[in-house]
Amino acid sequence: MPLEHPEKLFAEWKAVYGDIIFLRLFNTPTVVLNTQSAAKELLERRGTKYSNRPNAVWMTEMLKWDANAGTMQAGETHRKHRRWAQAPLFDKASLEKFLPVQIREMYTLLGSLLKDPEDFAAHFHRFSGSVLLDALYGHSVSAKDDRYLALIDKALDGVTGVSAPGAALVDFIPILQHIPSWFPGAWWKRLALETRIALKESSEKTYLLAESTDDDKYSIVGSLIREHKENGTLVSEAYEIKMFGTTMYVAGTDTTKTVMQSFILAMVLHPEVFLKAQKEMDNVVGHDRLPTIDDRGSLPYLECVLKETYRWAPPIPVGIPHATSEDDEYRGYYIPKGTTIIPNIWLMLRDPEEYPEPDSFIPDRFWGLSSAESDRIDPKNLVFGYGRRICPGRRFADISVWLAAANIVATFDIHKARDGTGKEITPVIEFESGLSSPPVPFKCSIKPRSQQSVELIMNVL
Template identity: 40%
Template sequence: MFQDPVSSGYAWIVMPVVCVMGIVYLLGLSNPRRRLPPGPKRIPVLGNAHQLPSSSQEQTFKSWADEHGDLVYADFFGCRTLIINSPSIARDLLDKRGAIYSSRPRLVTQVELIGWYPNTAFLPYQAAGRRMQRRWIQAAFGEKDAIRKYNGLQLREICTFLSNLMHTPADFTMHITRYTAALILESVYGHRITSLDDEYVTLMDHAMDATNATGPAGSGIADIFPLLKYVPAWMPGADFKRKAMYARELVWRANHLPYNMVRKAVTSGSARPSFVSELIEKAEKAGRLAEDEDYIRYAAGVLYSAGTDTTKTVLRTFFLAMVLYPEVYHKAQAEVDRVVGNNRLPTLEDRPNLPYLDCILKETYRWNPPVPLGIPHYLTEDDEYEGYHVPGDSTVITNLWSMTHDERTYDAPATFRPERFLDATSSDGELEDPRNIVFGHGRRLCPGRLFGDASVFLAIAGVAATLNIDKARDAEGNVITPEAKFFSSLISYPEAYDCDITPRSPAAMSLVAETLASISA
């Protein structure tokens, strides 16, 4: 969660701040009579900062939970932090007590330096516009009836995705990016992608890559020492500021340029129906566009950023898992063949009859949750839980990775095994479904989760119906077995890997081509 300022080269900048914080710490020690949740031993001033690595922090938090319990209390330079490592505690606190657990801590790096604002994912719970943004997104992408209007778009982009994989399979990661971007750009902005050179395809990609380079939300050195946001970027040791300023320009472009495109189209009367165009038209009729414009712009931006980044991460994880576990993929293909046949592509109506494929998607979410530490919540007032005092003004981290890798719930969690969900009883099936974990908790539950989940399911179903996935071979013909390794950042991308993707048959190629032609006609 937090960067180590000493090992990161910031020591000479932060030492004066640490001295001041040390005085505050000694003057404001917690009341010893109040029993805090257990956690690793803290030392003055540093708290637990010296025990935290700069990467794979979700695994460190899990090791703390293994030793101290699923509710862990830690302190990082005076920042009180509650780490939740089990779904049951997350439900007890974030769902049932959402009134006090639903805000956000001050996110200096993401919000104040990089400029993700006003973004519903990062806005404090009571902030103006947050509920309005969430209501807009929920209405467009969070209801089953609402997402049916995207069926045609999804089918066309699935066919394009499959066709691209058949013709240039080595570029599968680029095709995944194009697929996810195409869905969001057209549904949110009304912009249809016609080639991989489209100027908007990589716009958010670059912005998110630069944001991810600064670490998980709330983890930057400026989040620990907010005064450091004023440090000039040219100063030695201010690499955090240079990274943030680089990301800021990209984030501004990613949020403004697509919106400006729609705004001009609405003015000229040429706008295609979309999330943004409808909101602009409604705001203009109500005489509220000047007040709502920034909220519309960044509501679209969060759909673009969160939707593309998490969806492509899930799909890249799926392909990696199928390379490493070919027996799983063969079973999925057999199920699709049995239920759907060879004359059409799978649809969402087939989903209830494809339980094993659905289990594969659950296991993909579980094996590598896209946002391993979620976005931190913030406790606004003191609370009590299971006999422990939980102090207000605390950052609350949901360790989603720990929840989905708990050996008590998931046997051999490092192994990709979809059968675990087929074997689940009706009583624990709801508890163990990773979809109840990876999309967040309480009043911060992802409002666009239904659209994202449906888009991923359709993609993996279409791939299983038409393509074979195997291990790649090197120039000498030797099989390449990739490692299941993932970047440790805000988003947990799989590290680059190779695979061999081929059409299942000439008939599969014809099916995709004919379906795409019929849609485009």
């Protein structure tokens, strides 16, 4: 299996082998699911058999990150971590506790885009990271060189460095973990050591940060610490709470910034879409205030634009692999216990029967649908995972994305950048390969729509 964009090779194989492909990655039986129907049948309806994760030597042995809810096997510990995440991040009343944080960091994002628009990718990274640092640990980021942001991002860089399915060969050939770090080509051994140190340091220091936060300052990790301290179980649970916080940060930061970068790329390439979204915004919100989450139901076209962004550029193209916990049979095919299951989300969202002209960015494909039909083809039902492994923070992440996109639409104009001769620079439609898949770096022009837009932004900073 190629390490670069495996989703595209799987798409080629579908034409030859069909929507379900069996292959063997070294000694690991692997099934690739190329259609939504196959993925829903196996990963949702038969979730009891398909909720495990593949062997994760890189995470558990090399990084010593065994208490990672994303890679741990199904069972009581995993269910406990999901409860820890879902309680504050899924219920509407709980989500409202974090809305002031998301709004504050969105205002900071607008100010950063106003001051230094060329560095928009870094601003999105700070936005997503700052929101999570506050929600998880109660820490408000006041500068882009915040030491906690830098500390945990160092760990994030190492984790995502080899996290595409198949990229960490040690997961498929475990004996590789024993080769010395000086061995030619063993750069990943040195990366593992550096990342292991960064993970330990960041998890411990952010834990202490949450522990020292005032009781009246709500945070997810802080509330877990207080709860288990009151129950007398903190000593036995402290390690898992540390790892839980780091897992939530890593899982949420990269995907949110990826979606926002893809949104900007789509708007640069499709100015007619951005203009239509701005007209809707002007009709609903006007020019005298910034949009709030209460406006969301009144901005249906913007909702279509964001759905199309998720579809056109899914942040995790091949999802997070599942694994079977027992033998199964599907369409006459035998699927043994321990089989890795890879959902090719990228290809599912390019099914021409569901999404005509799939390579084109067409938000209107979601316009005017019935509630049932809209829900049936909503890309957000795929990009956040399946079944018992679906992302518990998906509503929180979606609110962050909507707030950022809506306020950018309201206050900025986005166009192609121009070179020294004044000629427009058209970005290439190309995405990085890895667990997450942001656009390759590109240039664009982001300018305030008017002096009134500038004043609106300055008034909230």
